[in-house]
Amino acid sequence: MSEEPTGRIGGLWSSARGNGPHFVLLHPGGTDSRALGPLVAELIGRYRVITPDQRGHGRTPDREGPLSYAAMAEDTIAFLGAAAETPVHLLGFSDGAVVALTVALRRPDLVRDLVVAGGVYHHDGWEPGVLAEEAEAPEFMADAYAEVSPDGREHYGEVVAKLRRMHAAEPACTDADLADLGLPVLVLVGDDDEVRLEHAVALYRALPHGELAVVPHASHGVLVEKPQLCARLITDFHAADKPAGFAPRRRRTGR
Numbered sequence: 507m508s509e510e511p512t513g514r515i516g517g518l519w520s521s522a523r524g525n526g527p528h529f530v531l532l533h534p535g536g537t538d539s540r541a542l543g544p545l546v547a548e549l550i551g552r553y554r555v556i557t558p559d560q561r562g563h564g565r566t567p568d569r570e571g572p573l574s575y576a577a578m579a580e581d582t583i584a585f586l587g588a589a590a591e592t593p594v595h596l597l598g599f600s601d602g603a604v605v606a607l608t609v610a611l612r613r614p615d616l617v618r619d620l621v622v623a624g625g626v627y628h629h630d631g632w633e634p635g636v637l638a639e640e641a642e643a644p645e646f647m648a649d650a651y652a653e654v655s656p657d658g659r660e661h662y663g664e665v666v667a668k669l670r671r672m673h674a675a676e677p678a679c680t681d682a683d684l685a686d687l688g689l690p691v692l693v694l695v696g697d698d699d700e701v702r703l704e705h706a707v708a709l710y711r712a713l714p715h716g717e718l719a720v721v722p723h724a725s726h727g728v729l730v731e732k733p734q735l736c737a738r739l740i741t742d743f744h745a746a747d748k749p750a751g752f753a754p755r756r757r758r759t760g761r
Contacts, residue, residue, distance in 0.1 A: 516585035519565035520558035524550030527618075529595040530586065531557050532602030534624075535669050536647055538564025538654065542599065545729045548737035553595065558585050560605065562665045567656045573668040575601075575676050579608035586616050595744060597621035599729055601669070604677045611679075611687060619690040621740055622709065624699055624726050627679040631705030637673050681712040690715045692743040694736065696724030717743060 514520075521539065529549060533539045539557035546555050560578050562568035582605055586592055596617045598606025603625020610617045626632060643666045652659035691713045695706045697720050710718040719739045721728050729736050742748075750757040 516588040518558040526553045528590045529553035532598040535601030544733035593618040623694045684712040696728035700726040
């Protein structure tokens with residue numbers, strides 16, 4: 507099914523494909539919604555998949571001042587109010603996962619359920635050395651940025667610098683922040699992810715209605731590497747009236 511460009515809605519450029527419940531997917535930092543293509547292809551038979559580009563990414567221009575997860579979350583909240591039938595299924599990947607989690611914490615009324623894929627809730631959740639590696643962005647990412655950005659290739663270095671400053675201090679959520687999030691959340695990571703596995707487990711345990719999926723033989727690019735398996739995990743997570751399981755511990759009393 508072809509992509510349906512919708513232009514800028516609520517300040518963000520986006521596209522939509524498929525029919526069904528609205529499912530909004532938020533892309534990683536330093537790239538744009540095209541990075542979600544393999545997963546989108548697996549989902550459009552079941553959902554209306556909506557993929558915005560965040561400020562300074564893809565076809566959405568940058569703005570003056572620093573980047574922050576809070577600002578991108580506010581952009582996304584405005585976008586959801588204008589472009590989707592809320593509450594939506596919401597997924598975020600890497601930086602997009604932090605944005606999605608921030609949206610859910612601020613406006614849970616807009617979110618039916620949440621998938622946090624390869625994301626952290628505190629900046630100490632990255633594996634050692636991961637943030638240092640982003641100082642030199644791969645040339646292919648600059649090339650991809652130049653293909654669609656209204657700001658031009660020369661601006662990509664500024665976006666990378668903004669992301670680097672953001673990652674040094676954000677996010678900084680606590681377990682207490684997560685304790686009141688009443689909606690279902692799937693924490694999804696690769697077994698060889700850039701997110702520390704212990705951190706992903708801590709996120710899962712801090713969520714009142716968390717579920718956890720560790721995908722074998724997968725890296726931080728888990729949604730691209732294994733889109734069919736991830737789509738199956740996500741659609742199973744979305745299923746209504748799921749049984750608690752044969753011998754549950756956390757879900758013994760039900761959701």
